[in-house]
Amino acid sequence: MEQPALTISGYSLDYLTPRGVHHALVDIDLAIARGEVLGLVGESGSGKTSLAWSIMRYLPGNARENGGRILLGRDDLRAMAPAAIEEIRGRRIGMVFQDPSTSLNPTLSLGIQLAEVLERHRGLTRRQAWREGEQMLARVGLKDPPGMMRRYPHEASGGEKQRVVIAQAFACQPECILFDEPTTALDVITARQILELFAELQAETGVASLYISHDLALVSRVADRVAVLHHGNMVEQGQVAGVFGAPREAYTRRLVAAVPRPDRRLVAELGPAEAAAAPLVAARGVSVEYGRPSAIARLFGRDRAPVVGNRAVSLDVRPGEIVGVVGESGSGKSTLARALTGLNPFSGEIVFDGRPVRGIADMDGAYRRDVQIIFQHPDSSLNPRQRIGEILARPLRLHDRLPGAAEAARIGELLEQVRLPATYAGRYPHQLSGGEKQRVAIARAFATAPRLVICDEITSALDVSVQAAVIELLLDLRRRHGTAYLFITHDLNLVRQIAHRIAVMYRGDLVEVLDAQAFSAGPTHPYTRSLVAAVPVPVG
Amino acid sequence: MTDLISRLARTPQGAAGLALVGLVLLVVVFGPLLAPYDPEAMAPLLRYKGPSLVHLLGTDQYGRDILSRLLVGARATVVMAVLATLLGTLVGALLGTASAFLGGRADEAIMRTVDAVMSIPSLLFALLIVNLLGKSGLNALLAIGIAFAPGMARVARSVALAVRKQDYVNAAIARGEGGFHIVVREMLPNVVAPIIVETTIRVAFAVMLFATLSFLGLGAQPPAPEWGLMVAEARKYLNLSPWMLIWPSIAIAIVAIGFNLLGDGLRDALNPRT
Numbered sequence: 128m129e130q131p132a133l134t135i136s137g138y139s140l141d142y143l144t145p146r147g148v149h150h151a152l153v154d155i156d157l158a159i160a161r162g163e164v165l166g167l168v169g170e171s172g173s174g175k176t177s178l179a180w181s182i183m184r185y186l187p188g189n190a191r192e193n194g195g196r197i198l199l200g201r202d203d204l205r206a207m208a209p210a211a212i213e214e215i216r217g218r219r220i221g222m223v224f225q226d227p228s229t230s231l232n233p234t235l236s237l238g239i240q241l242a243e244v245l246e247r248h249r250g251l252t253r254r255q256a257w258r259e260g261e262q263m264l265a266r267v268g269l270k271d272p273p274g275m276m277r278r279y280p281h282e283a284s285g286g287e288k289q290r291v292v293i294a295q296a297f298a299c300q301p302e303c304i305l306f307d308e309p310t311t312a313l314d315v316i317t318a319r320q321i322l323e324l325f326a327e328l329q330a331e332t333g334v335a336s337l338y339i340s341h342d343l344a345l346v347s348r349v350a351d352r353v354a355v356l357h358h359g360n361m362v363e364q365g366q367v368a369g370v371f372g373a374p375r376e377a378y379t380r381r382l383v384a385a386v387p388r389p390d391r392r393l394v395a396e397l398g399p400a401e402a403a404a405a406p407l408v409a410a411r412g413v414s415v416e417y418g419r420p421s422a423i424a425r426l427f428g429r430d431r432a433p434v435v436g437n438r439a440v441s442l443d444v445r446p447g448e449i450v451g452v453v454g455e456s457g458s459g460k461s462t463l464a465r466a467l468t469g470l471n472p473f474s475g476e477i478v479f480d481g482r483p484v485r486g487i488a489d490m491d492g493a494y495r496r497d498v499q500i501i502f503q504h505p506d507s508s509l510n511p512r513q514r515i516g517e518i519l520a521r522p523l524r525l526h527d528r529l530p531g532a533a534e535a536a537r538i539g540e541l542l543e544q545v546r547l548p549a550t551y552a553g554r555y556p557h558q559l560s561g562g563e564k565q566r567v568a569i570a571r572a573f574a575t576a577p578r579l580v581i582c583d584e585i586t587s588a589l590d591v592s593v594q595a596a597v598i599e600l601l602l603d604l605r606r607r608h609g610t611a612y613l614f615i616t617h618d619l620n621l622v623r624q625i626a627h628r629i630a631v632m633y634r635g636d637l638v639e640v641l642d643a644q645a646f647s648a649g650p651t652h653p654y655t656r657s658l659v660a661a662v663p664v665p666v667g
Numbered sequence: 668m669t670d671l672i673s674r675l676a677r678t679p680q681g682a683a684g685l686a687l688v689g690l691v692l693l694v695v696v697f698g699p700l701l702a703p704y705d706p707e708a709m710a711p712l713l714r715y716k717g718p719s720l721v722h723l724l725g726t727d728q729y730g731r732d733i734l735s736r737l738l739v740g741a742r743a744t745v746v747m748a749v750l751a752t753l754l755g756t757l758v759g760a761l762l763g764t765a766s767a768f769l770g771g772r773a774d775e776a777i778m779r780t781v782d783a784v785m786s787i788p789s790l791l792f793a794l795l796i797v798n799l800l801g802k803s804g805l806n807a808l809l810a811i812g813i814a815f816a817p818g819m820a821r822v823a824r825s826v827a828l829a830v831r832k833q834d835y836v837n838a839a840i841a842r843g844e845g846g847f848h849i850v851v852r853e854m855l856p857n858v859v860a861p862i863i864v865e866t867t868i869r870v871a872f873a874v875m876l877f878a879t880l881s882f883l884g885l886g887a888q889p890p891a892p893e894w895g896l897m898v899a900e901a902r903k904y905l906n907l908s909p910w911m912l913i914w915p916s917i918a919i920a921i922v923a924i925g926f927n928l929l930g931d932g933l934r935d936a937l938n939p940r941t
Contacts, residue, residue, distance in 0.1 A: 468841040495843035508834035512856035522842050571838070 130201060131158040132335035133182070133303045138195030140174075140181055140359075148191075151177045152359045155195070159303065162333040166350030166367065168343055168382075170590035171561075174359040175339045179305045182337070183222060184212045200302060218248040221296030221304040221334075226312040227288035231280040237291050238276030241298065248299045263294040268324055286317035290324065297328055303335045310345065314455040315617065319661035322349055341590065343386050344620070344663035347371055355379050385595035388665045389623035389647065393602055396643075397448060397627055405481075406443035407611050408467070408498070408579055412475035413440045415462050436462035438635045439475065444579060447605070449612045450640075451626030453619055453658070458632040460615045464583045467613070468500045480578075496526050499572035503584040505564035509556040515542070515567055516552030522574040541570040545600060562593035566600065573604060581613045586621070598625060619662045623647065631655045674936040681932020687925025695745050698738035706736040706892045715908040725910040727901065733914050740892030740915075745922060747808055748873035754812030756866045759819025764858055765850050766820070767827035768836075778824065781817040789814040789872075790879060797885045804893075807886040811876050815869055822865050826858045833857075860937045868930035871923040878919050894919050 140152040152174045159165045169175050180186055182197055184204055197204045199219060204212070224230040231240060241263065242256035251259060257276065264272035267290040280288055289309060296304050309325075310318035326349065329336060340346050346353055347367050354364040355378070363376045374380045415436035437459045444450050452460050466473040469487045477484040479494055502508040509518055519538045523529060529537060539549035545566040556564055565585060572580050582601070586594040602625065604610060616622050622629055629646050631638040631654065639652045650656055675681040694701075703723075710730030717725045724733040766777040784792070789811075796810035830836065831854070839849050878895025880886035887893035889900065894915040901911035 465837075470837050470840060490843075492843060495841070500838070500841050502834040502838065504834065508838050510835040510853055510857070513852075521839070521844070525842060525844065575842075 129160065131160045132163075132200060133157075133159045133337070134196070134198040135178075135182070136196050136198075138181070138197060139193040140177055140186075141191045141193060142187070143189045143191060150359050151190075152181070155361055157354055157361070157364065159335040159337060161302070161335055162329075163352065164329060164336045164338055164350045166346035166353040167337060167339045167356060168341065168346050168353060169356030170341060170382075170592065172358075173356040175341075175356055176307060177359075178356070179222070179307050179337065179339060182303075182305060183216060183220065185216075214248075217244055217301075218299050219302050221299070221301040223289075223292050223296050223304065223306045223309045225308040227285055227292050228280065228312070230292055231288055233280050236277055236279050237283065237288075241276070241291060241295055244295050244298045260294075260298075263298055264291070267291070267294045267297075267328070268320075284317075285313050286321060289313060289317075289321055293321070293324065293328070297332060297334070300332060301334060303337070306336060306338045308340055311340070311342070315619075315661040316455065316657060318345075325349065342663070343371065343383065343591070344665045348663045355382065381592060385592040386665050387595075387598075387618065387621040387624050389620050391624060392643070393598065393624050394449060394605075394627070397445070401445065401447060404445050406478070407446045407448075407480060409441075409443045409478040410463070410467070410475070411441055411478060413463065413466055413473050413477065414438055414475055415459075415466050415471050415473045435459075435635045436471065437466065437473070440632075440637045442630055442637060442640065444611050444613055446578065447609045447611050448628070449605070449614055449626045451622035451629040452613060452615045452632060453617060453622055453629060454632035455617065457634070459635040460632055461583055462635075463632075464500060464581045464613065464615055467581060468498060469495075492526065496575045497578045498581070499575065499577040499579070500581040500583060501565075501568050501572050501585045504588050505561060505568050506556070508568050509564055511556055513555075514552065515554050515556070515559075518556075518567065519552070519571055519574055522571060526575045537574075541574055542567075544573065544604070545570045561589055562597065565589060565593075565597055569597070569600065569604070573608070573610075576608060577610060579611045579613065581615070583615045584617070587616065587618065594621075619659065620665055631658065671936055675929075675932050678932050678935050680928045681936060684925055684928030684930070684932050687921060688929050691741070691745055691922050691925055694738060694741045698741045702732075702735035702738040704732040704735040706731060706739040707890055708732075715904065715911075717908065717910055724914045725908065727897075727911050728904050728907075733897075733911065736892040736897060737894070737914060737918050740894055740897065741918075743804070743887060743891060744874060744877060744894045744919075747804060748811075748870055748877050748922075751808045751811035751877070752815060752866055752870045752873045754808070755815025755869070756819050756862060758812065759816040759821075760823040760855065760858065760862050761850070762816065763820035763823025763825075764827040764854050765846075767824045767831050768846065768850050768854060770831070777820075781820050785817040785821070789818075790876060793876060793880060794883070794885065797880065802885050802888065804887050804891075807877060807880045810880075811873055814876075815873070818869075819862065819865060823858055823862055826861050827854055830854050830857045861934075864930050864934040864937060866930075867926050867933055871926040871930075874919060874922045874926070 135155055135157050138152060138155045142149045142151050155178065157165065167175050167178065181192070182204070192205070199215065204215070231237070238257060238260055241260040242253060245251050245256035245259050246253065261272040261276055264275050269275050269287060269290055275283070275287070283291070310321050313321060338346065338350055350367055352365060353367045353370050355362040355370065357378050363370055363374065363379045370379060371383055374383055417434040417436050440463055442450070452463065454460050462471060465471040467477065469490045472487060479497070484490060484494060516538050519541055520534060523534055523537060538552050542549050542551055547563060547566055551559070556567070559567065586597055589597060598621070601612065605612065614622060614626060623643060623646060626643055628640055628642055630640045631652065633654050638654050639650070641650055650659060672685070675685055708731065710726065713722070713726050713730040714728055715726065716722055719725070722732050722734070724737070727733055762777060762781070766774045792814040793807070793810040796813060797806050800806040800809065836849060836853055839853050877886055878898065881893050881895030882899040884899065887896050889896065897915040898912060901915070905912055
């Protein structure tokens with residue numbers, strides 16, 4: 128049998144932390160042949176990125192390796208001197224990072240960063256490297272390569288930057304390239320194009336790729352074989368269709384089951400009476416503009432076109448209804464949420480339960496009580512210096528003013544309602560896991576028995592299995608309290624599972640609002656169609 | 668808290684700062700009990716004495732025991748400096764955090780005013796205030812507190828601007844909290860770490876500023892055993908006994924260095940990334 132491009136056998140890695148030894152990787156075995164793509168999936172903290180860095184031989188000071196071998200071709204990387212490793216990095220192993228905006232140096236032009244790799248590893252002169260670089264940029268599908276070489280990272284879009292990073296990784300025709308979530312920071316449509324480029328380059332160069340991702344659907348699209356990592360252990364490894372279609376291990380089965388599938392609806396459809404009910408909240412021509420002209424600009428009468436967040440958005444939510452809002456980043460989804468909760472000044476009108484609200488000043492206690500928002504990152508939405516009990520007590524004190532003992536009992540109830548033990552009231556947010564923190568944020572939103580809860584990408588920072596549990600909890604709370612949700616997300620598969628109606632936004636405009644059935648039947652607007660086409664089909 | 672102290676003791680400057688400040692605090696608390704003589708008892712026959720076994724640090728121009736005066740005077744000097752710094756910190760932190768919270772024109776107005784006050788050197792500013800309010804220890808304390816506030820406001824605002832963008836502040840606005848609650852309960856606790864560091868370093872400045880004010884005759888008044896005042900009085904008798912000048916100067920230096928090192932150590936200990 129031919130020697131695989133990359134072989135890892137019996138590799139273990141520990142981190143020494145002040146709280147003891149953390150086993151990051153335990154007895155890992157894997158091999159990637161030339162021209163093969165191995166998908167590495169696992170939840171956050173499973174050791175995916177640690178594995179990438181140990182292949183790169185760039186580990187933090189508190190890492191301890193406990194045996195095992197990492198072979199690149201026939202060379203043992205662990206036995207190599209640092210100088211030899213430097214020769215290998217970029218030359219024989221390339222790496223593509225998650226966020227192209229942080230993996231490129233903002234003070235150097237794209238051309239210099241690309242040419243540097245070629246000069247360093249292939250011994251070209253600056254002039255040769257520059258020419259070669261232009262060819263590489265043309266190869267990765269960038270228009271006007273000579274112009275792109277002279278641009279700085281901030282002058283290129285996210286997708287263009289990621290193409291440059293990919294060109295860098297492929298520049299020296301390495302034997303192996305590590306992709307660490309290369310499309311996670313990009314929009315769906317851009318991500319789709321990057322994946323197509325990746326497939327082309329992969330077929331052309333025959334490089335061995337390790338493709339790290341938390342997105343099972345994505346991996347099933349790009350990878351030949353897949354390895355599942357859980358708490359540093361290799362759970363299962365095999366052909367994509369086999370592992371995802373008929374998982375052998377319980378963990379893989381749970382992981383696959385948690386992936387949202389648009390054909391499996393999780394909510395009951397609205398009855399005719401509910402569907403015809405008067406809207407609970409109706410946005411009428413809500414527009415948001417960002418930025419104000421500076422005093423000097425006003426003085427000289429210079430006009431500056433403001434940045435548009437929302438352009439005359441009109442949207443209804445009926446009592447108990449789940450309305451999904453989808454769109455790329457920057458499409459104005461969150462801006463709409465911020466306008467509805469009074470975090471942004473807006474023009475236009477919001478009609479809530481028959482009462483008109485024309486500005487932030489009109490949002491009285493009753494409105495604040497009935498409309499709640501849950502944010503994307505629980506780390507940022509829970510004050511790190513307050514205990515959970517204190518965090519949950521604030522909305523109660525603001526709206527209900529219960530006596531001390533009743534308040535403590537109510538906090539316990541709120542925690543149990545989101546399936547957390549009542550004893551968590553005495554803890555600080557950093558003592559909880561990401562999913563538990565998001566549950567606390569949900570409990571806080573439900574403390575005032577609201578009628579509309581705006582969920583702003585609340586599951587996108589969570590692992591897929593945690594996401595499934597949080598969604599299940601939200602639907603359970605809706606059944607109990609009859610709450611309406613405005614569910615903002617970029618995950619089309621998820622929103623098709625739970626939303627009664629789906630609103631599509633693009634660059635500040637509301638493109639169209641469709642019933643879930645109509646959405647499945649085939650959207651009419653060309654933008655919605657391209658969005659649906661770009662989403663990977665779920666596995667299994 | 669104990670975790671913080673053990674982290675602090677791990678760095679050399681933190682350990683040294685902790686030891687020096689601990690020593691100073693012991694003197695502040697127990698100084699009057701340890702003093703061998705009455706700090707104001709005069710002895711005409713024992714004037715200008717150098718260090719000896721009877722008077723460990725010697726005596727001054729009235730024959731008063733310098734060691735006793737230093738031990739008793741620690742309270743006036745160090746406690747006043749700490750209080751003045753705390754006053755400046757409190758005013759500055761509230762102002763800076765509120766300014767970051769309000770944003771827009773209010774932020775501009777507050778910060779430009781702060782800039783204007785900051786452009787006056789703090790010693791000059793303190794002199795101005797003491798001259799306006801009259802000579803006394805309390806007025807010197809107020810003067811130094813006010814002189815310190817603008818600098819603290821700048822530090823607090825720079826941190827608070829980042830805190831302002833956090834979603835827990837948005838969540839508080841969205842549920843209809845008042846501005847005072849958001850500044851004091853949601854934002855201030857998250858701004859506190861860098862402010863503590865700045866405060867400890869500024870205590871050292873305050874000790875020196877107090878000494879300077881007393882030296883110029885605008886702070887504590889004789890016969891108080893305040894250290895700055897002791898240096899000011901000893902200046903006239905330098906040719907007769909240099910020890911009168913050296914000992915209080917060393918005491919002031921120890922406090923200043925101790926708090927400075929403690930501040931450096933705290934900066935590292937409170938930063939979780941190091």
